[in-house]
Amino acid sequence: MATIDAPNPDIQATGAQTHPLYWKNRGFAHHFRNADEQFDACKLGMWLFLSTEILLFAGIFCAYAIFRMLYPEAWAAGSHHLDWRFGGLNTVILLLSSWTVASGVRAAQLGNNAALIRNLVITLICAGLFVFIKLYFEYIPKLSAGKAPGTFFSYPYAHDPHEPLWWSIYYIGTGIHALHVLIGAGLLIWVLVRAIRYEAYGPTEYTMVENSALYWHLVDLIWIFLFPLLYLIH
Amino acid sequence: MTTAETTHDHHDEGSYLTPKYGVMGTIWDWMTTVDHKKIGVMYLFAVLFMFFLGGVAALAVRLELLEPVRVAADGTITGQLFGPANPESIxxxxxxxNRLFTLHGAIMVFMFIIPSVPAALGNFFLPLMLGAKDVAFPRLNLFSWYIYVVGSLFGVFSIILGGVDTGWTFYTPYSTTTDADHWRVLLMVLAAFVLGFSSILTGLNFIVTTHKLRAPGMGWFDMPLFIWAIYATSIIQVLATPVIGITLLLLIFERLFKVGIFDPALGGDPVLYQHFFWFYSHPVVYVMILPGMGIISEILSVHARKHIFGYRAIAFSSLGIAAVSFIVWGHHMFTAMGELASTIFSALTFLVAIPTAIKMFNWIATLYKGSIAINTPMLYALSFLFLFSIGGLTGLPLGALATDLHLHDSYFVVAHFHYTMMGGTVIAFLGGIHHWWPKMFGRMYNERAGMIGCVLVFIGFNLTFMTQFFLGTQGMPRRYASYIDEFQTLHVLSTYGSWILLAGFLVHLFNFIHSLVAGPKAPPNPWGGLTLEWETESPPIEHNFHHEVLVQHGPYDFDTVVPPHCDEREFPLPETPASH
Known part of the structure; x- marks a missing residue:
């Protein structure tokens, strides 16, 4: 148990950096043969986890496709209520954040802690903007106009009896995605705090940065599919 | 396989079971452990407790079916076990x-059989058989145990609050309309949702462990077949479970917010729920059976002292079953689909029989000319071959469209899946527990008592479920609390069978308790096995092996290798070297 975070015997820190979380002080868990093996294992684990996330969203995409086939008019009517400009802005914001988080990984690999922190902060600002736009310009006005899911639907000018179903799919799809944005942001905050406090990431220790960034790319990727399906095609 | 220096025995490192602190300290040590062996043992006790709960419900269901429910001319009711005895109480x-059989199904599927072999025996033996010190992510492993416990508690609370009568499959609209004034259905659905995460994390951990932590010298085809089976299982767990996650989440939204996705009144489709559900739950029946098949490969080879026949065929058939499992879910909805789709799903379903039969023939060929030791694990393995053959072959009339229209939702289906799930997985699980008991706890069990228990389980099981095949073909529908008089003889026999089953399990229970209290100390390798777990102490030391293991021979090379640490009174050295 105590050996899981064993200090690295090979690299000894010098000077003021004596905290065990400082990247040069980090070792690897005792059941791995070396740090590379641990890094590979963590990355494989993360990719497997991402595949489960994709399958989770696959259920929503599948429901979208089936009901789109059954009720094309409802889908066309529903998607007219979405403003592509907000969706497009959010797409740009997420793409930008994917770029900055990738730059953050690069900064960690190069041992440039200041650049890592800078990139993470920009990414987090993008995450905040995304959620803000989603809530303030989309969810709240739509819900107050009665465009709510299922039986809560009370919008008086609906064109098609199956429009409530469209809104159910819209809120579930984008809602679960937004939840993932928040989880991803939480992971990045965790990385940021450790980068600021302990300078925890560097050329030999960036697993956490890389895996959180992978998660963030997944969040981006799912939005890339949600955006055209919901906003662009009718 | 042999350790680099097996002659150096360091006895300074204690077994993983040795308590190092006081009573409270030891409890705290177990609750916070990241040792895969302790987590495996904690899983073992947790799933066996759930097996007990689900078993009690099963016995109650069988007891109610001992007599049909009848109202006499004077208004007295006979044959009703539950509820007050007046005509309105039927x-x-x-x-x-309904609540009892739902409870039985939900507990047995989600809380017992899915985690049974992989999480309990898999956790304990996967790293040992790979020659690793632990699984790849030990803390994640402990976390998944806690998720399992939380999920199971949700399920148990739901039962205490009155239970659900949706059936374990939570089909809509039962699951969206029944008990509308209460949140216990939500709690039960949430339990299955939470348990899914535990399953995903365990599977993920095992895949990474198998890829990254094999001992030096162990290639993919030097792995024991149990590992191949667990690996195939883990792939299904990782790829199928998220789909049930989103399905149950949609079901929760449906109940809470009436989103309409499964509600025809709002344009939704209840059959869509069934498609989503079985896209997970059909692959998952192979999560239940594949690890059992892995155990059988180990037991047959070790206790018949024969090299496993067709190693690669068995390994690839595990992956084959995992692959086919994803494309057969439609056979649960033959009556709700078009003719073409039904025909395609029927044809795909038959494909499952091929890899399964490959395994079966290879196991039987393994036994041929082996020196078969008749002991409890071997008896269970032989029972498995017999029972699982019946379970598998009776799947074919259910997969064929014409016969399925007659047999679906009848006792034939009940008997079929009990022959595969209980006659397959539970029998293999019991065989595996006996096979690895000396390694896990360092004590031998009483062989005679074990064999008596096995015979009782075998007889009881067949009496309980063989009768149900006949009931099914005669038209007895599943999930009914009563039946016509003609069915009573078979129902009575079935209920008697369930009591014999209970007796068999009790014999095992007392045997295990006796073994823990007073069993003779187990040698490191009581069966003369060649896989790596037999190379360490019984029970294993805290870090599994004294030295880093170096794999020097295959897991089943009984014809060329003398097992190390073997009790030589039972397995004398060969007098003349074999010609090859």
Whole structure:
């Protein structure tokens, strides 16, 4: 148990950096043969986890496709209520954040802690903007106009009896995605705090940065599919 | 396989079971452990407790079916086990019966059989058989145990609050309309949702462990077949479970917010739920059976002292079953699909029989000319071959469209899946527990008592479920609390069988308790096995092996290798070297 975070015997820190979380002080868990093996294992684990996330969203995409086939008019009517400009802005914001988080990984690999922190902060600002736009310009006005899911639907000018179903799919799809944005942001905050406090990431220790960034790319990727399906095609 | 220096025995490192602190300290040590062996043992006790709960419900269901429910001319009711005895109470009694079989199904599927072999025996033996010190992510492993416990508690609370009568499959609209004034259905659905995460994390951990932590010298085809089976299982767990996650989440939204996705009144489709559900739950029946098949490969080879026949065929058939499992879910909805789709799903379903039969023939060929030791694990393995053959072959009439229209939702289906799930997985699980008991706890069990228990389980099982095949073909529908008089003889026999089963399990229980208290100390390798777990102490030391293991021979090379640490009184050295 105590050996899981064993200090690295090979690299000894010098000077003021004596905290065990400082990247040069980090070792690897005792059941791995070396740090590379641990890094590979963590990355494989993360990719497997991402595949489960994709399958989770696959259920929503599948429901979208089936009901789109059954009720094309409802889908066309529903998607007219979405403003592509907000969706497009959010797409740009997420793409930008994917770029900055990738730059953050690069900064960690190069041992440039200041650049890592800078990139993470920009990414987090993008995450905040995304959620803000989603809530303030989309969810709240739509819900107050009665465009709510299922039986809560009370919008008086609906064109098609199956429009409530469209809104159910819209809120579930984008809602679960937004939840993932928040989880991803939480992971990045965790990385940021450790980068600021302990300078925890560097050329030999960036697993956490890389895996959180992978998660963030997944969040981006799912939005890339949600955006055209919901906003662009009718 | 042999350790680099097996002659150096360091006895300074204690077994993983040795308590190092006081009572509270030891409890705290177990609750916070990241040792895969302790987590495996904690899983073992947790799933066996759930097996007990689900078993009690099963016995109650069988007891209610001992007599048909009848109202006499004077108004007295006979044959009703639950609820008050007046004519208006029949609905109440039926309601209780529904909740009991739902409870039995939900507990047995989600809380017992899915985690049974992989999480309990897999956790303990996967790293040992790979020659690793632990699984790849030990803390994640402990976390998944806690998720399992939380999920199971949700399920148990739901039962205490009155239970659900949706059936374990939570089909809509039962699951969206029944008990509308109460949140216990939500709690039960949430339990299955939470348990899914535990399953995903365990599977993920095992895949990474198998890829990254094999001992030096162990290639993919030097792995024991149990590992191949667990690996195939883990792939299904990782790829199928998220789909049930989103399905149950949609179901929760449906109940809470009436989103309409499964509600025809709002344009939704209840059959869509069934498609989503079985896209997970059909692959998952192979999560239940594949690890059992892995155990059988180990037991047959070790206790018949024969090299496993067709190693690669068995390994690839595990992956084959995992692959086919994803494309057969439609056979649960033959009556709700078009003719073409039904025909395609029927044809795909038959494909499952091929890899399964490959395994079966290879196992039987392994036994041929082996020196078969008749002991409890071997008896269970032989029972598995017999029972699982019946379970598998009776799947074919259910997969064929014409016969399925007659047999679906009848006792034939009940008997079929009990022959595969219980006659397959539970029998293999029991065989595996006996096979690895000396390694896990360092004590031998009483062989005679074990064999008596096995024979009782075998007889009881067949009496309970063989009768149900006949009931099914005669038209007895599943999930009914009563039946016509003609069915009573078979129902009575089936209920008697369940009591014999209980007796068999009790014999095992007392045997295990006796072994823990007073069993003789187990040698490191009581069966003369060649896989790596037999190379360390019984029970294993805290870090599994004294030295880093170096794999020097295959897991089943009984014809060329003398097992190390073997009790030589039982397995004398060969007098003349074999010609090859």
């Amino acid at each position: 609905a109440t009694g039926n309601n209780i019966f």
